[in-house]
Amino acid sequence: MANQIDTNKLKQAEAVTSIVKDMITSAIEQSAANTTLASEALKQASNEVAQVQTLISQVQSQIQTQSSISEE
Numbered sequence: 482m483a484n485q486i487d488t489n490k491l492k493q494a495e496a497v498t499s500i501v502k503d504m505i506t507s508a509i510e511q512s513a514a515n516t517t518l519a520s521e522a523l524k525q526a527s528n529e530v531a532q533v534q535t536l537i538s539q540v541q542s543q544i545q546t547q548s549s550i551s552e553e
Contacts, residue, residue: 486540486543486544487539487540487543490536490537490539490540491536491537491540493536494533494536494537494540497529497532497533497536498533500529501526501529501530501533504522504523504525504526504529505522505523505526507519507522508520508522508523508526
């Protein structure tokens, strides 16, 4: 079996990252007018970043596991 990276997880991480960028942009735009909305956008962005970190960590673990197996 060939070593393969789970590109679906990476594509999902990429999509979520795009959403996070929009949330941060929204927070910047709202910052002067409505700090409550800006704060909420940043909170949501932070939650999404945690999801991206989880997806990336899963792929990294998969790569490390495949690397360990192929070295044996």
